Ligand SMILES: O=C(O)CCC(=O)C(=O)O
């Protein structure tokens with residue numbers, strides 16, 4: 001949900017003492033958090049026991065193996081087209097880097113509020129606080145705390161203001177994890193280029209060329225005794241290009257929408273959950289789907305996650321890749337938009353509870 005420019009347009013609230021007390025004991029939920037109507041209107045949840053409801057699984061080791069690569073690339077492509085989501089196993093992120101970021105983020109969220117508020121939001125996108133507020137329920141709050149930080153390009157980091165020094169491992173852990181995830185994303189995007197039949201150089205440049213942004217959004221969803229009345233994160237699509245989600249514990253909560261119903265994601269041990277964001281949907285001219293998802297808090301366990309977002313554009317524009325339009329032979333599904341207008345538009349849309357991608361759709 002995070003994007004660089006949105007904070008200027010849509011506010012993020014600080015976490016208050018009253019909210020911290022509520023998150024520690026959810027016996028009685030105040031009005032500001034009660035969203036029963038929204039929860040009911042969002043639709044039915046599919047029974048997670050049904051095997052057919054499982055998210056596709058993609059194996060990075062197979063993508064890199066010359067003998068297995070072709071079939072695994074096809075699997076990756078169909079996951080991005082059909083679901084917009086998959087679990088990535090054997091991703092190769094160093095085990096120690098994974099453990100460090102998990103421990104550091106979990107420890108940060110366990111601190112008293114006063115310590116967390118040393119890196120509180122200050123009117124912009126970054127820092128510790130609630131999610132972006134706005135949309136259909138402007139006055140309502142999510143059942144979650146969030147620490148959002150810009151990690152790339154390196155000059156976008158505002159370490160003094162927003163990077164915690166408590167726990168002492170935090171900054172190093174995030175720096176290392178950010179680099180690991182960028183490297184992994186490069187490998188994934190290369191395989192996506194192979195699946196799409198477009199130049200690897202162009203797609204890699206779109207994501208990782210000079211100045212391209214990476215941001216990391218860390219979430220803590222406290223348990224809630226009245227989970228059917230509150231919202232962890234409301235239904236949304238990710239406005240940037242590609243998201244890789246690390247689930248720190250095995251508490252479920254993420255749900256993906258498919259054919260009008262919500263499919264719970266059951267975290268595979270050690271896997272990352274990857275999803276297509278709106279920018280990649282536009283770049284692929286709609287071939288890859290940016291799909292709605294949401295988070296429902298658990299009744300008993302807390303849930304901690306680390307979502308890493310990468311933005312993507314070509315020559316400063318978010319537009320279908322010319323290769324996919326085959327010199328005008330294939331109709332463009334989306335109009336082209338400059339990156340600044342894109343960020344501004346998605347920030348405004350978020351505030352109005354609409355989706356900026358829809359305004360780019362030429363077929364709508
Ligand atoms: O925490 C999660 O499971 C999902 C987070 C998410 O969807 C987001 O930050 O955009």
Ligand SMILES: [Fe+2]
Nearest residue numbers: 001237238293
């Ligand atoms: Fe998301």
